[in-house]
Amino acid sequence: MASPKPVKILMLHGYTQNGSLFRAKTRVLEKRLQKALPSVSLTYPTGQIQLKPSDVPGFDGNPTESTEAYGWWRRRDDSDPPEYAEGPFDGVIGFSQGACFAAVVASLLDGDTRRKAFEEARSRSKHAIAYPKSFEDLDHPPLKFGIVYSGFIPPGERYEALYNPPIHTPLCHFIGSLDSVVEEARTQKLVDAAGGNDKTQVIVHPGGHFVPTSKQYLDIAAGFVEQAMRPKPEVNGNKEESAEDMDVLAVDLLNPTPQAEARKHKLKTLVPAPRSFFMDVKCPGCFTITTVYSHAQTVVVCAGCSTVLCQPTGGKARLTEGCSFRRK
Known part of the structure; x- marks a missing residue:
């Protein structure tokens, strides 16, 4: 019997974190995913920008000290997303800035529809960004799913093409009702920008700015991944569902x-x-x-x-x- 095909997930940490720290914080989620999908493989890259002490909110130490805090970008950073040798990936999971980046990656992998959106946005506004060069020659299929914790979208018309039309990849959004770092209204903008063929899910938990690890939330995340990885049933001809069979x-x-x-x-x-x-x-x-x-x-x-x-x-x-x- 052939072994199951590996399910590869890209894990993107939040601002001021790194890959190792994010893995430690999400270890219980990793175990739950491995229980649901034994062939799952999680990759935890570290953001390419090492932050200075002055970049870290609330840091009171020596400003010349080095930190193990990293980010995917700083404000006004115009660089392309980093390139990694891992992949291709089936899905992506991100927290905070990593959740924002996860949605960006899902959007950029939408295919020709997204490339056309960038072209149209550039024709309407000189401020709109171009389609990233690092994705132009990338041979990677669209993602099957994404899970975003405390996600948001970058403001301004520069990034309109990332979210219009809505992101096609099914996304599961986790929102902390007590999150004072990324307010619910900011996350809602990402929810509105994720179409996912009506497969968008939103879960509100009573906590703050963190990845919830209670069993019920782990089960929801694992169930979402399982559903996304389930083989799609074949369509028999052009037969449509009868109105009498629909609720x-x-x-x-x-x-x-x-x-x-x-x-x-x-x-x-x-x-x-x-x-x-x-x-x-x-x-x-x-x-x-x-x-x-x-x-x-x-x-x-x-x-x-x-x-x-x-x-x-x-x-x-x-x-x-x-x-x-x-x-x-």
Whole structure:
């Protein structure tokens, strides 16, 4: 029996970290991924820029001392992303600045669509960056997945081509509700810029600026990678799914049928709101999928086990800890 094909993941550390430190901080995640995918191989490069003490927030030591703190770029750094001999990679995982860089790598590997986006952006604005030279001749397929912890996007029209059109690679976003370094609004901009063929997932945890290592969050990350690496089923001809076989919950919510009224979970109250959307929410207990309106004004419970999935907060549906969702 042939051994399974290795699953190679690129691990990108945050600002002021290095590859060795990031591996130490994510060792429990590495073990969980190895349990789910025994053939997984993680690569932890270190950023090419060694930071000076003055670059490290809160550093009070001798400014001439050397540090083991590294970054992928400093502000106003116009250099291309670094080149490494490892790969090709199936996916990428990044934290903070590394999460921003992970999304950039996923975007640049989108293929001809992304190259065309750079050309169009350059034709519209002289400030737009060109497609990086280090990626022009790179023979690497699009990534199958990305997991980003406390991610964000760089501001300004210079980088528009990286996110418009949205990133094709499926991304799983982890957001700390108490993160004071990368605020939720900044991460939300990256969420909005990641299309991923409707495969984007967002998980909110009650912590701050770190990679959550509780079992439920490790299981979500491992499950996301497993799903991305699962062989895609073959499509039989051009047969489309029948409308009768689809769970059109958006219609049910707007015009509930007697069958919908009898569901175990409460129907959501719809309110007019800009940029509102429906989302599939996965229960952290029984993993049942329930559709929730982003601006629901009632408590929503799981149809499978009656776990509370969200509550109205400030006009929006605030998801319960451990829930994951993707926009419909």
